[in-house]
Amino acid sequence: MRTLTPYMKKYRIFAILSPILMILEVMADIAIPYLMSRIVDIGIVNRDIGYIVRVGLMMIGAALLGMLFGIISAHYGARAGFGFASEIRESAFRRIQRFSFANLDEFSVSSLITRLTNDCDTIGRVTMMSLRMAIRAPFMALFALIMALRINASLAKVFMVAIPVTAIAIGIVLIKARPLFLKLQTRVDRVNAIIQENLTGIRVVKSFNRQDHEEGRFSDRNDALRDTALQAIALIIFLMPVLNLVIYSTIMAVLWFGGQQVVMGTMGGGELISFITYITQVLMALMMISFFFMQLLRGSASVNRVLEVLNTESEIEEIDEPIKNISDGSIAFNDVWFCYPGSKERTLRDINLNIKSGEVIGIIGSTGSSKSTLVQLIPRLYDVTEGSITVGGMDIRKYDIEALRDQVAFVLQKNTLFSGTIRSNMRWGNEGAKDEQIIRALKQAQAWEFVSQYEDGLDHRVEQGGDNFSGGQRQRLTIARALLKSPKIIILDDSTSAVDMTTDARIQQTFKEELGHITTIIIAQRIASIQYADRIIVMHEGRIESIGDHKTLKEISPIYSEIYESQQRGVGV
Ligand SMILES: Nc1ncnc2c1ncn2[C@@H]1O[C@H](COP(=O)(O)OP(=O)(O)O)[C@@H](O)[C@H]1O
Ligand SMILES: [Mg+2]
Known part of the structure; x- marks a missing residue:
């Protein structure tokens, strides 16, 4: 990663602003459930229309601000991510131009194409997501947790079950995902290799009537790519119901224990509603973190492949003060x-x-x-x-x-x-x-x-x-x-x-x-x-x-x- 940081230089400002705006968005998101609980517990209970309108307007304001910060942050994140990727791509392209024939023997052309297109795209996308999710998720989890604790510390004990269960599910998925993503990238390479070889030699293929044979070779590799992609998706799909189960069980536990407190009068109804919103936010944030790690794994496979290109020194070395003038053609x-x-x-x-x-x-x-x-x-x-x-x-x-x-x-x-x-x-x-x-x-x-x-x-x-x-x-x-x-x-x-x-x-x-x-x-x-x-x-x-x-x-x-x-x-x- 350190070798890649210089490529962010031009887009540094966006890479810094995007997470900052993100934090502001998170704050607005956190304020909304709190304001809502005030409306229910104070405004509605006291039948104070003025209070409801005032806090309601504050809620709308917070939502609008949150949206604005969110949009700008997403925009800046995309700029930083894809700008970063295009700088890397350009530098890798320049590096390939300097490759000696021996370097070219080492990498296949199709692999170089995949590295410059698909892998660089992945790096851009992952960078954009990291700038947003990697900041948003932990802040969101932290703030929501604090708010939940402030509302009702005894009820917050449900987290002691929910968080470890979620963490274990995410951990299992991540361990399995790592080798899959590396495999996925090599499979993309192999499909590109056959496409490239075939398109450059399409006339030969036709004149030898080898279409069927080539189609067979292609579909084998294409199927292998599809299967690997499906395996990777299956992992992500597995995570969804597990996390949903955790979220709903937690909500039910909160309703059960919290409902009793509301009936006994030790907790406001509004507080219960906002409490549920906060725990959902915490668990959602955990989910986001897991996706982020998954993307990071995918990204690191691509980063390694691009670094291989960037770190290849041309076999042909030039001396420090080379002579520019060639006297004759002997x-x-x-x-x-x-x-x-x-x-x-x-x-x-x-x-x-x-x-x-x-x-x-x-x-x-x-x-x-x-x-x-x-x-x-x-x-x-x-x-x-x-x-x-x-x-x-x-x-x-x-x-x-x-x-x-x-x-x-x-x-x-x-x-x-x-x-x-x-x-x-x-x-x-x-x-x-x-x-x-x-x-x-x-x-x-x-x-x-x-x-x-x-x-x-x-x-x-x-x-x-x-x-x-x-x-x-x-x-x-x-x-x-x-x-x-x-x-x-x-x-x-x-x-x-x-x-x-x-x-x-x-x-x-x-x-x-x-x-x-x-x-x-x-x-x-x-x-x-x-x-x-x-x-x-x-x-x-x-x-x-x-x-x-x-x-x-x-x-x-x-x-x-x-x-x-x-x-x-x-x-x-
Ligand atoms: N890029 C390469 N990497 C490894 N071996 C090569 C490469 N290019 C040619 N050779 C080998 O070098 C030998 C001489 O090839 P070449 O100089 O192209 O012969 P000619 O031009 O006389 O037909 C051949 O045996 C060939 O297999
Ligand atoms: Mg020859």
Whole structure:
């Protein structure tokens, strides 16, 4: 909880005012039964209409004031609660933006979504309730108890039975509720996981006709969530009749013993009525306390889950005075070894490599030979396990991460576009890009040929994930977006796989001639996509098998010549 208090700072005033106003409301609530007993015992007994009207008006005044304080307090409580939650959500969102790829491997996307929505909402709601109930209930119980004692101390003995019985019932429920609420949250997570996985892959699900299977998986988890929710509700439902029983038995006991006192004349009728109101208030307050604790339990499950996000440090650390200026696009790997966090296997072994600024490098190798892993280390998407990597002659860990990533443009294997227009997507690379710049980049990536066909050109809509483009169009757009950053190094991880051969060849040509100053690394499956590279790296099982140009590799590398021959055959000479 202490870690979370700073998030309340902006809403502190509401968090303080809400309980204060609440206490005023409680006072009005307490005054009303007392005033009523005066009307009955003094006004009615003495047939004093003036007195009845005077005290009656005071009662109305107290009720109105109580209502006013109550409304304002509820309003402030809501502001504090939901304001608090939105601050936490924002900070968690910011934290996730800084997550390294390794952090993202650790949390699932759906769990992060639940934590940011459902869990933050719960925190807001619980905070709002705490601000009101946690103050209202004990004050109410205390004041009502005092008033009851003042009216008739001997009759107040009924509390000695009623309070312990209520406390035991509440205690039992709370002990049972705790594990249930944790379970409930993980169940919500699991339902969200399947929704998220399915909606992002809905086209695959449909094309494989797996709807029935997926519906089955979904309803299993959905049923599990419903059952847990019902179990939690059942606990609360159990508490209601028990508390009602206690309240009514107490009222009956009071009527029995108090009625005798009224008959004997030692107690006023009005006093008896107000006494009953006070004991009801005390027991209601106890009920409220139990609900409050229940909410608190629910809230603490959510707080823990959000804290896990807030307390996750990015694996990628920045040094104190990072260098912002990257002199050129040269890259060197020095004795680099790498294993993915949490995996024992070494994914990259003993990598030594020197790339000159402006060179065009091709990388080829079977799937799983660690081509993607190798290039992901350059913009520090992951950090090396052993050894070092330099860019522009300087260890990449000495650079400001933003500056490094600005200079190393990465077109990921699974790159997506975002909903908006072509222009807004291109500006991801460079916020202030003018249309001429965007068009130049689109031309370089061979994307202008289809973008210029659209009537609305750069304003053409992009659906979520870029679903309204073909695979090859999407790849060319993501290349253009990367070029707009005017980087010193550009990495294309299998980014032209869906582009036809002719266009692919034109993209290569552009990189070699027009963009000769940019160090280019192209990972490809097709030899044709890298044939003209200055040098080609052949990867095999996490190691560099050989390096050389197309001609040399055909002679010295068995793996390369095998790939070459199989692809020549594929072309069908
Ligand atoms: N995020 C990850 N966590 C753990 N292991 C991974 C991760 N990404 C890839 N790997 C493993 O690293 C190896 C190399 O993968 P990758 O570099 O993607 O190969 P390539 O790009 O050559 O097909 C594979 O065996 C893969 O299972
Ligand atoms: Mg790959």
